[in-house]
Structures are given as structure tokens and as C-alpha cells.
Amino acid sequence: MANGAMYTGIKVFAxxxxxxxxxxxxxxxxxxxxxxxTTVFPDGELIVKLEEDVRGRDCYVVLSTCEPVNDNLMELCxxxxxxxxxxxxxxxxxxxxxxxARQDRKDEGRVPITAKLVANMIVAAGAQRVMSIDLHAxxxxxxxxxxxxxxxATPVFVEYFRKLKKSGELSDLCxxxxxxxxxxxxESMANLLxxxxxxxxxxxxxxxxxxxGNLIGNVEGKTVLMFDDMISTAGTVCEAAKLVRERxxxxxxxxxxxAVLVGPAVERLASSPISRIVVTNTIPSPARALPLxxxxxxxxxxxxxxxxxxxxxxxQSVSALFEDTAGVKR
Numbered sequence: 376m377a378n379g380a381m382y383t384g385i386k387v388f389a390x391x392x393x394x395x396x397x398x399x400x401x402x403x404x405x406x407x408x409x410x411x412x413t414t415v416f417p418d419g420e421l422i423v424k425l426e427e428d429v430r431g432r433d434c435y436v437v438l439s440t441c442e443p444v445n446d447n448l449m450e451l452c453x454x455x456x457x458x459x460x461x462x463x464x465x466x467x468x469x470x471x472x473x474x475x476a477r478q479d480r481k482d483e484g485r486v487p488i489t490a491k492l493v494a495n496m497i498v499a500a501g502a503q504r505v506m507s508i509d510l511h512a513x514x515x516x517x518x519x520x521x522x523x524x525x526x527x528a529t530p531v532f533v534e535y536f537r538k539l540k541k542s543g544e545l546s547d548l549c550x551x552x553x554x555x556x557x558x559x560x561x562e563s564m565a566n567l568l569x570x571x572x573x574x575x576x577x578x579x580x581x582x583x584x585x586x587x588g589n590l591i592g593n594v595e596g597k598t599v600l601m602f603d604d605m606i607s608t609a610g611t612v613c614e615a616a617k618l619v620r621e622r623x624x625x626x627x628x629x630x631x632x633x634a635v636l637v638g639p640a641v642e643r644l645a646s647s648p649i650s651r652i653v654v655t656n657t658i659p660s661p662a663r664a665l666p667l668x669x670x671x672x673x674x675x676x677x678x679x680x681x682x683x684x685x686x687x688x689x690x691q692s693v694s695a696l697f698e699d700t701a702g703v704k705r
Contacts, residue, residue, distance in 0.1 A: 384432055384433045384464075384688065385404065385406060385432070385433050385434075385435070385684065385685075385688050386409050386427065386429050386432045386433065386434045386435070386463075387400060387401050387404075387406065387408055387409055387434075387435045387437065387684070388408070388409050388411045388425070388434065388435070388436050388437070388454060388458075389408060389411075389436070389437045389438065390413070390436065390437065390438030390447060390450045390451060390454060391413055391450065392438060392439060392441065392447050392450075392659060393437045393438045393439050393471070393659070394408075395656070395659065396437060396439075396471065396656055396657070396659075396676070396677055396680075397437035398677075399656075399675055399677025399678070399681075400437060400469075400677045400678075400680045400681040400684065401681070402677065402681070403677055403678040403680075403681025403682060404681045404684065404685055409425075409426070409427045410425075410426035410427055411423060411424065411425050411426055411427075411454070412424045412426060413450060413454075421446075421449065421450060421453060422453070423450065423453045423454045423457045424457075425457060425458070425461055428461075429458055429461050429462070429463045430461065430462040430463070430464075431462065431463075431464040432463055432464050433464055433465050433467075433688050434458050434463040434464070434465065434466050434467070435466075435467045435469050435506075435684055436451060436454045436455060436458065436466070436467070436468055436469060437469040437471070437680075438450060438451045438454070438468075438469070438470065439470060439471045439472035439474075439657055439658055440470055440472065440473060440474035440475070440493070441472050441474060441633075441635065441657075441658045441659075442635075442637065442661075444474040444475070447474070448474060448475075448493065448496070451468060451470070451497070451500075452496055452497065452499075452500040453500075455468060455497065455500040455501045455502050456500045456501055458501065459500070459501030465503050465504065466501055466502050466503050466504070467502065467503065467504040467505065467506060467684075467687070468497055468502040468504070468505050468506070469506045469507075469680065469684070470497075470505065470506070470507045471507065471508050471657035471658075471676065471680065472507075472508070472605075472633045472635075472657045472658050473490075473493075473507045473510055473511070473515065474493070475489040475490050475492075475493045476490050476510055476511035476512060476515055477490075477511050477512075478490050479491075479511070479512040479514060479515055479518075480512075490512070490515050490518060491518045494515070494518035494519045495518075497519075498519060498520060498521055502521065503521055503522075504521055504522045504523075504524070504687070505519055505521060505522070505523045505524070506523075506524040506526065506680070506683065506684075506687075507523070507524075507525060507526065508525075508526045508527070508528055508632060508633075508655075508657055508676065508680075509526070509527060509528055509604045509605075509632040509633065510525055510604075511604055511605065513525065524683060524687065524693050526679065526680070526683055526693070526696075526697075527697050527700060528632040528655050528657075528674075528676055528679070529560075529563075529564070529567075529697065529700040530679060530696065530697065530700045531655060531674045531675070531676055531679055532564075532602070532630055532653065532674070533564070533567055533568070533700055535653065535672075535674055536568055536600070536630075536653075537568065540568060540569070544598075545568070545570075545598055545600070546598060547596060547597045547598055547625075548565075548568060548569065548570030548571070548597065548598050548600060549565075549570055549571040549572070549573055549592070549593075549594050549597035549598065549599050549600070549624070550562070550564050550565035550568070550570050550571070550572050550573070550600050550601075550602065551572075551573045551574070551575060551592070551594065551599050551600070551601045551615065551619060552572075552573070552574045552575065552601070552602070553575050553601050553603055553611050553612055553615040554575065554576075554603075554611065555574060555576065557602065557603055557604070558574055560602055561574075561601075561602055563700075564600075564602055567700065568600075570600070571592065571593070571597065572592060573590060573591060573592025573593065573594055573599075573619075574590075574591040574592060575589070575590055575591075575615050575618060575619075576589045576590075576591070590618055590619065590622055593622075594619045594622050594623060594624040595622060595623030595624070596623060596624075596625055597623075597624055597625065598624070598625060598626045598627075598628070599616075599619045599624040599626065599627045599628065600628045600630065601615060601616070601627070601628070601629050601630065602630050602631070603629075603630075603631045604631065604632050604633060605631050605632065605633035605634075605635050606629065606631045606633070606634055606635060606636060606640060606644075606652070606654070607635040607636075607637055607638075607640065608637060608638045608639060608640050608643070609636070609639070609640035609641075609643040609644050609647075610643065612629045612631070612644075612647075612649070613643045613644065613647040613649070616629065616647050616648050616649045617647070617648060620648045626650055627647075627648055627649045627650060628649065628650060628651045628652075628653065629644075629649050629651070629652050629653070630652075630653040630654070631652075631653075631654055632654070632655050632657060632676075633654070633655070633657050633658055634652075634654035634655075634657075634658050634660065634664070634671075634673070635658060636661060636663070636664055641663055641664055641666055641667060642666075644667055644670065645666045645667055645670070649670065650670065651670055651672060652667060652670050652671050652672065653672045653674065654671065654672070654673055654674070655673065655674045655675070655676040656673050656674070656675055656676055656677070657676055660673055679696070682696060683696060
């Protein structure tokens with residue numbers, strides 16, 4: 376670890392929902408998480424009070440806008456405004472999971488583009504830079520008129536799965552993309568981990584229901600590994616798992632950066648043929664996920680975020696962190 380004195384200009388704060396992750400980020404950088412207090416009034420309004428001087432400092436607010444989405448989003452904006460009014464030198468919103476990302480376009484008449492609205496709110500609050508991990512739609516980067524560092528969790532996944540492969544647990548590997556939109560990532564992971572590639576054609580029936588169609592590729596006798604950016608209601612991944620098992624796959628492993636796990640997700644995953652669900656801690660694991668304890672493996676994204684923050688602070692390349700990985704959606 377380099378001399379901590381070179382990092383004295385960094386101040387990292389956390390929203391209530393991401394305190395554990397922010398602590399891990401700070402541990403990577405060799406600094407302490409800064410003290411701040413969020414108070415909620417009886418009518419639901421909240422106020423953020425910084426307990427440290429931030430004048431002229433390079434400040435980072437870590438908070439995923441996951442469930443409760445609106446509460447976390449408001450807390451993030453209030454914290455950013457608080458830093459701006461306290462004369463912080465630079466304010467970066469670190470949003471490991473970016474809520475409302477699926478509302479990124481008008482797919483029918485008379486609907487909003489809420490991902491853009493959220494971007495406007497964060498900029499209006501006073502953020503001068505944004506950092507996020509595996510955005511659901513890469514074009515969200517263009518919704519901001521400030522720099523956006525779009526990170527990928529693939530280095531963390533690659534490290535974990537290479538260890539599994541070395542131990543012999545990933546024999547006859549086949550990377551399966553559960554939908555056509557994720558083919559590039561699945562192909563890159565297949566090249567990195569040394570496996571075959573297959574693709575499933577998915578048709579969404581509603582917000583919680585999907586129908587799987589054709590499987591392009593051969594999975595018979597293979598250990599199937601499916602990658603996606605998030606598991607929300609788990610409809611896509613569970614239907615895909617059933618399909619590949621019907622086609623002869625001997626084992627199914629699911630991996631996703633964000634474990635949103637809403638609605639019937641836990642029940643679906645618990646009863647699915649998926650033997651292992653590998654996620655990161657961009658979203659805190661909810662108590663309702665307890666039935667998945669034997670299947671769920673949570674990888675730590677904190678060191679990756681910490682290294683990225685150090686590189687930003689020291690004006691070094693962030694993209695260099697991902698040169699040997701599958702990269703991010705473009």
C-alpha cells in the first residue's frame with residue numbers, strides 16, 4: 376500500500392443503504408469512511424449532516440439507488456447538495472446500482488424516460504462526476520452532461536470463476552447468453568474462461584413474465600454459466616435454466632452483477648435447477664433472500680470501486696482496470 380498521505384484529499388461518505396460497501400471501498404484505499412448523519416423526520420423528510428470538513432476536498436458519495444428506490448435517490452441528491460453547500464472541491468456520485476435504468480427509452484406512447492430524469496436530478500443536485508457499475512443500458516452514460524465512469528464487474532467474476540475452473544468445478548464449460556442483448560459479454564467471458572458459447576432467444580410478455588424461445592448452440596453434457604447485468608424477478612434466468620437442462624446441460628450456474636431480487640425472484644430461484652447464483656454486493660442482500668443461502672454467493676466489489684476512485688483522484692486511467700476482462704456494454 377502506498378503512503379496514505381497522498382490520499383488525504385479524498386473524502387468518502389455513504390448513504391444508509393450502502394454503508395457496508397463504502398466501508399469496504401475505504402478499506403481498499405487505506406482510509407476511514409467519513410462521518411455523516413441522515414435523520415428522517417416523522418413526516419418522511421430527511422436531512423443529511425456532514426460531521427467532517429469537506430472544503431476543497433475530493434468527495435465521493437456511495438449509495439445504490441436500489442429498493443427503497445425513491446428513498447435512496449432522494450438521500451443521494453440531498454447528500455450531494457449538502458456537499459456542494461459545504462464547498463466540496465469535487466463531488467462524485469458513486470452509484471453501484473443505478474435505479475430506473477430500465478426506463479431508458481420510449482418503447483410506447485405517453486411514457487417517460489425516467490433514467491434521463493434521474494440523471495438530471497443528480498446533476499442538478501450538484502454532482503460533477505458519476506461512477507456506476509454495469510448499467511442496464513450503456514446509453515445512460517449519454518444522459519449526463521458530466522463525466523461518467525461506467526465500470527464493469529467482470530474482473531471480480533473472472534477471478535472467482537478462474538479459481539473454480541482451476542479446481543475442476545467448471546469442466547466442459549459453456550457460456551450461455553440468456554438474451555441476445557448480452558451476447559457480447561457472454562462471448563468475451565467464453566474467451567476469457569475458455570468455453571463454448573450458446574444464445575437463447577427471449578421474448579418478454581410483461582414486466583415479470585418472459586418466454587424463452589430457441590437455443591442456438593449445444594449444451595448437452597456441459598456446465599452452463601449464464602451472465603447478465605441483473606436478476607430482478609428472475610423470470611429470464613429461471614426459464615433459461617429450465618431450457619438448457621431440457622437440452623442436456625449437466626449443471627447450471629447463474630451470475631449477475633446486481634441482485635435486485637424482487638417479487639417472486641427468491642421463490643423462483645430456490646425451486647429452479649440453478650445450483651449456484653453468483654452476484655456482487657452492489658445491492659445489500661435482503662433478509663428475504665435467506666431461502667437462497669445454500670445457492671447464493673456474494674462477491675465483494677469494494678476493492679474494484681476503491682481502486683477506481685484512487686485512479687480518478689490521481690488522474691490515472693480507469694479503463695486500464697478492464698483491459699484483460701470482458702469490459703462493459705457499449
